[in-house]
Amino acid sequence: MSWGPGSGPWQYPTQPVGFSGTLYALSSLISFPDPVNEVSARLVAAGVVVLALVTIAFDQPWLLIPLAYGFLARVLTGPKLSPLGQLVTRVVTPRLGAEPRYVPGPPKRFAQGMGLAFSGTAAVLALGFGLRGAAYVVLGLLIGAATLESVFGYCLGCKVFALLMRAGIIPQEVCERCADIWARAA
Numbered sequence: 001m002s003w004g005p006g007s008g009p010w011q012y013p014t015q016p017v018g019f020s021g022t023l024y025a026l027s028s029l030i031s032f033p034d035p036v037n038e039v040s041a042r043l044v045a046a047g048v049v050v051l052a053l054v055t056i057a058f059d060q061p062w063l064l065i066p067l068a069y070g071f072l073a074r075v076l077t078g079p080k081l082s083p084l085g086q087l088v089t090r091v092v093t094p095r096l097g098a099e100p101r102y103v104p105g106p107p108k109r110f111a112q113g114m115g116l117a118f119s120g121t122a123a124v125l126a127l128g129f130g131l132r133g134a135a136y137v138v139l140g141l142l143i144g145a146a147t148l149e150s151v152f153g154y155c156l157g158c159k160v161f162a163l164l165m166r167a168g169i170i171p172q173e174v175c176e177r178c179a180d181i182w183a184r185a186a
Contacts (some may be wrong), residue, residue: 008132010054010098012110013117015170017155018137024125029077029080029081031077031078032077032078032105032108033079033105034104034105034106035102035103035104035173036078036102036103036104036105036108037089037093037097037100037102038100038101038102038103038153039093039096039098039099039100039101040085040088040089040092041103041108041177042149042150042153043092043093043148043150044074044079044082044084044085044088045146045147045149045150046146047088048070048084048115048142048146048150049083049146049147049150051063051066051084052067052081052119052139052142052143053143054122055067055136055139056136056139056140056143059122059132060131061126061127061135062127064123064126064127064135064139065082065123065127066120067122068116068117068119068120068122068123069121070082070083070084070085070119071113071119071120072116072117072120073085074109074112074115075112075116077104077107078109096129103158104175104178105160105175106161106174106176106178107155107157107161107162107175107178108155108157108158109159110157110160110161111149111155111156111157111160111161112157113157114156114157114160115142115145115146115157118138118139118141118142118145119139119142121135122135122136122138122139123135125138145157147160161175161178165178
């Protein structure tokens with residue numbers, strides 16, 4: 001906690017304390033970056049492809065746990081609590097020296113949510129019900145989507161997000177810049 005101006009007993013905290021301080025800390029932790037560096041997003045997707053392929057190739061369904069956790073962490077906090085997100089944003093991307101390309105955050109968060117749905121489903125199928133084959137089919141779909149993102153820069157989750165906005169299911173206030181995508185395409 002930092003302290004405001006004054007000295008002695010007249011100092012006051014500049015951040016909330018107690019319950020409101022806890023809420024303040026949680027709200028700053030549980031947030032997603034906006035905008036998102038597309039270079040980092042593609043590198044995270046490549047890491048997902050590698051981990052998912054290793055899971056299937058070596059028949060190691062326990063790896064679905066860190067895979068699903070990574071998606072959950074990225075949905076809730078962006079790269080803050082994701083080991084893969086931290087590795088990419090703090091180590092890999094800076095060393096590449098590539099110019100950052102910024103894109104809106106809400107569609108990327110939605111895409112991470114789709115990844116969580118796929119990896120979570122695969123984990124439940126494999127670890128909860130012993131259905132490895134079915135789990136690996138679901139994981140194969142995730143590999144396909146993550147490959148599109150990492151290799152071609154085509155974010156399937158972002159496209160679904162845009163379609164849901166166009167259909168009015170996701171309100172335009174969620175991402176004003178995203179709503180403008182359709183105007184630019186016309």
